[in-house]
Amino acid sequence: MTTNPISMSGKHALSVRSLSMSYGTERVLNEINVDLRAGQVLGLLGPSGCGKTTLLRLISGLLLPDEGEIEIAGEKVAAPAVGIALPPEKRGLGMVFQDYALWPHMSVARNVAFPLEMKRLGAVERKERVVKALDRVGLAAMAERRPSDLSGGQQQRVAIARAIVAEPPLVLFDEPLSNLDRELRETMVEEIADLVGELNLSAVYVTHDQSEALTLANHVAVMRAGRIEQLATPDDLVNQPKSPAVADFLRLGCLLPAVKDSDGWTVKGTNLRLPAAPFDGAEAEVLLPERALSPNGSGTEKLQAEVVRTQMHSAGQALSLRVSGTDHLIRILTSTPVRSGELLELSFLPEDLRWFPVAAQAT
Amino acid sequence: MAGGSVATGAEGSSFLKWTATLGLLIVVAVPCLFIVVQAIFPEFGSGSFAAPFSLFFKTLADPDLFGLAGNTLILGVGTVVCAAILAVPIAALRALFRVPGALIWDALLLVPFMIPPYIAALGWIMTLQPRGYLEQVAGFNLAPLLFSVYGIMLIMGLNTFSVVYFVLSRTFETIGARYSDVGRVFGAGQWKSFWRITFPLAMPGLAASLLLVFAMSIEEYGTPAALGRRIGFEVLVTGIENRISEWPIDLPGAATLSLVLVSMALAAFTLQRWLLTRRDYRIVSGKPQASDKRRLGVWALPVVALFAFLSFLATGLPILAILATALTRTISGGLTPSNFGLDNFRELLGSGSDGLVALGNSLALGVTTALLAGLLGAITAYSVVKGRGRFRIVLDALSITPNSLPGVVVAVGIILAWNQPWLPVTPYNTPFILLLAYICILLPQPVRYATASLHQLGDNLEAAARVSGSGPLRAFVRIVLPLILPSMVTAMILVFAVASRELVASLLVAPIGFQTIAVYIWQQFDQGSAGLGMAMAFCALVITTLIPLVLVSLMRWISKGTVAGLN
The missing domain is CATH 3.40.50.300 (P-loop containing nucleotide triphosphate hydrolases)
Incomplete structure (x- = not known):
């Protein structure tokens, strides 16, 4: 086929x-x-x-x-x-x-x-x-x-x-x-x-x-x-979404702006560390796919996030979380009950991230 | 998403487009064109374009014209004032209070729409003239009032005020429910909120309906002709009719006067259209919601008396006068029991009588006009709705032009166009010329109904037919036409009712010796056989009002809720 x-x-x-x-x-x-x-x-x-x-x-x-x-x-x-x-x-x-x-x-x-x-x-x-x-x-x-x-x-x-x-x-x-x-x-x-x-x-x-x-x-x-x-x-x-727009429209997960400094990649405007990107460049958008994130999971990378809102769904509890130290929201589904205001630790694998290089803007 | 200027792959049928164009050119454009040409080139009738504008300015500078135009304006404005005085109070009462028997009054006030104004005017003459029914019943007559300019205004106001009443009571009611109640929440009393909110918001609607009354009254022939001529009060319509029907026949003069009259009507209609489509102050439309209206309390009786009195004046009196005249053997015999009998009806409907022939003529013409105008209207509306660009504008303009063409002007145009000596064949002097006149006068009705109905159809209904393999013409015949048919039938019934008793164009263009209902009534009245004329008037009312009414309600009942556009 x-x-x-x-x-x-x-x-x-x-x-x-x-x-x-x-x-x-x-x-x-x-x-x-x-x-x-x-x-x-x-x-x-x-x-x-x-x-x-x-x-x-x-x-x-x-x-x-x-x-x-x-x-x-x-x-x-x-x-x-x-x-x-x-x-x-x-x-x-x-x-x-x-x-x-x-x-x-x-x-x-x-x-x-x-x-x-x-x-x-x-x-x-x-x-x-x-x-x-x-x-x-x-x-x-x-x-x-x-x-x-x-x-x-x-x-x-x-x-x-x-x-x-x-x-x-x-x-x-x-x-x-x-x-x-x-x-x-x-x-x-x-x-x-x-x-x-x-x-x-x-x-x-x-x-x-x-x-x-x-x-x-x-x-x-x-x-x-x-x-x-x-x-x-x-x-x-x-x-393999080809662009942030596709990822955004398909609601694949959280899009974070990322910049590279001497120590590696961080989420723009924060000191949140990101694993190494598979390409050369100074700026990118990175997709944190929803299904790659799990609370208390076994992923090698960890992320702190605060529960902003919870909503009961038939398939479980839908959570809106704010990545600690940022304004970025992520959504995940979980089966374990949580309450608003709780801090969760989410984990993921570096290879699950999708990177979209941003062309350096001429200044 | 599809914009008007984009090439669509599903154009309407070009056969229909050209049929509509050709039809409109023959029916509307040709008469208009000939009026203009004749007004400019007075020698046009003998095939010459000599001396352009020579008579045009002469007629325009004619003191006669100023008199006629002035009288027309006076009559129009006076009728508007009468209609407003009659309609505004009862519309407000109907909208704001619980008027006992409201639905009955509404139904009675609908009747003036169905009585042709000339028949009502004749009824009023029979009632108010010296030794008329009023004098026989009450001992005095109102002839000096009736045969005066104010009398004409009053009679025409009585014929037209229900237009204002229906528009206004509905508008008041809708605004009352939507905005005035809000005013009351913020502390305005009922009267204050009526004057400060409801009335100002209803102004555009009131103005638009009064402009319609103005246009109707300057275009009206029967009432000014029946009443005004006795006192030498001539308006443009009667002036035009004089110039065509009496020696010396003055075609250029008739054409120029027609242009003046059309400009007035056009101005009224343009203003009205502008009022109705203005964005910032949109006329409140929609269904009045059920709102709790106030009780009338001790005022219930006087208010009911007012409604009853106005309904009687507008509806009951003219019909009773017609019936009384038709049912009495002689006018001089008066309303005595021995004078009553069915002699007039017997003579009217006797086999082989002129009356029967006239009835047959009118019914045949009415039905044919309804069918042709309905078909042309449907095709035109469809071509306009599907059309694009300049073509669409031209077609749309042509189809609504007759709105501002009074019957007398259409007649002038038709005479000028089809009575040219160089025409090898012409419908002139055959009944077909009446058909042309009626279709021209009434075309806007089916066009309006069809357009409204087409806008209710989803675009995709036709698109689905095209994708399913049907060509444009077949999609029209199989899908569009059946779906707009119910509202087309309503429009055609309306056309039938008006065409079968149309007066002025029939008087002017009917072939010699060819009688229609209106011509018959008019001539009988002129010749002093008022009884015969009124018997015909009564038959005409029954045939052209009751039959359509029954048909329409039958259709509503059959298609209850299943077809868009009827209810």
Whole structure:
């Protein structure tokens, strides 16, 4: 199994080349390059306004790019340089919208049948495939209901059935779960993951929720300010974040500014010692990953921290701690009860730290 | 996220865009253009562009024009004053106190919207003229008041004050619940908080509704024509009508007067739009919340009497007068039992009668206008909502232009445009010309309903259809149209109700010998057959009011809560 998304072997479900897009003078997407192999899921993750939804709408054809190229299943669908701009209906996609976008004047079955109708399939086959698609999402019994009679989760399942019924080469998910409450979201993520696996779907999944992206996607593109900050497997993202911004967005742990003096590295503005960095340089940001820290653990490096706030979670007690002698906060989960104001000793291993060199600023 | 100026891949159908453009050009732009051209080039009718502006300035400098424009302004302002005096107190009472039978008064005050002003004016004439119903009942008549400038203002104020009443009582109520209560928490008494908070906040709403009344009254033909002509009080609308329908026909003069009238209406509408869209002092809208209103106590009886009196004046009296005239055999016979009978209705609805033909004509024209204006309105609103840039602005402007075009002006434009001798074919002198006039006058209604309804539809509903493989035209037909249909039907019913009894354009452009409901009523009244005319007026009220009302409430009931835009 190869995890390299740029590999040219095999058929690409989606291939985006130097894609750029501006609203007026504001550049919302800048030189985006992504490839997605058939049968894989690409997660687009980022805070609102990062350009992820714009990218998805460009792929769907609901927006047209200023520059660059988009290929879906080997066919160029948008390439302004050569005058190609296929409208959405010519791209053969399936799409799930954040607000479901079910047509309220049609029954569930008619909604799901619509893409097949547009493909001019015969009534018999249409019906058969609608039943199959609704069955997959567990709503075969609701076929004759109106969408407005269904709950939010059921409506989104119908929308998913509509997106997959025509077996498109690429399915687009536009924050499909953000209108649902948390428990439902967690079950739906698993359902979608199962569905994608069973049908061997190629999909692009836009979300601002990192756990959704990490659960569903084979590759996740973390986006920021119109650029892809990092494109990697979920595993690599968590273990090897490429920049402080990625680490921060994924809430991987505490980011500390570090400086090197004659004695070695310290946390900036304090005399807190840090283990040696694996690179040359005078300044860096260092990530103290949350999962590398444990209270009273066996790590070789120690850190004093004061408990600022505790919060009960189902999985244990969530602690906010202030690193002694600094203003920096760390969060960890613990199973042993502690109280606010207590001092804890946290330990970690030097190799768990992630270092991001800061280029020396010209003064 | 999608901004208006960005190239979208899911443009609306260009077929619809061009249909809307073509439709608006024919229906709206052509008549407007011809009025302007005619006003500038007086010889245009004979195919010459000679002597531009020669008559334009002459007409503008004409003392006649000053008289007409002055009278129009006086009438407009006077009507506004009457409407305000009638509406503001009862709106405040309705909003702040628990008025017994409030819903009944609301329903009764809705009725003036449904009675065409010219029919109400004829009802008032029957009542107040010498030996009219008032004299027969009470022994005196108010003819000197009725046939005076103040009388016209009062009658028009009675026809229009419910517009102000509904806007204002709702505004008062909303503000009362949202802001005035806050004032009371900080120590203002109820009256103080009304004067210091509610009333100032309601000012833009009051001003906007009064401007609407102003525009309605300067555009009105029937009332000034029925009442003013007897005392030689002419306004722009009647002046224009004179110049087209009486010898010597003066087309350049009619065109110039039309431009003056349109400028006034346009000014009123622009001011109104500005008031309604101003950011800093936004008109408070939204549903009035249930708030505890004060009891009226000993004032309950006088207040109810006031509501009853105004409702009777605005609604009951004109209808009773119409009914009385229709049900009496002769006017001179008066209100005696032996004089009552159904003779007028029998004659009106007898097989093959003129009245029956006029009714049929109006109903057919009303239905056709409703369907065409509804379709054109839906397509136009869709093209505007989906459109971008300059194109969208032009289309939007064209679609709301008729708002400031009085019926008489539309008629002038249509005559000028389609009565040109060099046209190889023309709808002029066929019923189709009426269709063009009605669609032009009423187009803003369906456009407004469709636009509101389209804005309620999520963008993604259409996007989902496009991604599912449907082209733009099919997405419109399969997704957009069915979803806005309920509010389009409401708009079309409204169009039907107004078109089927439209007066002034029908008088001016109807082919010779072709009668509609309004033309029939007007002519019967002119010829002294008031009974027949009023029988027709009553039938028209029933047909064009009750049927739409029943249809609308039926639709509301059927689509209860399931379709956006109806409730």
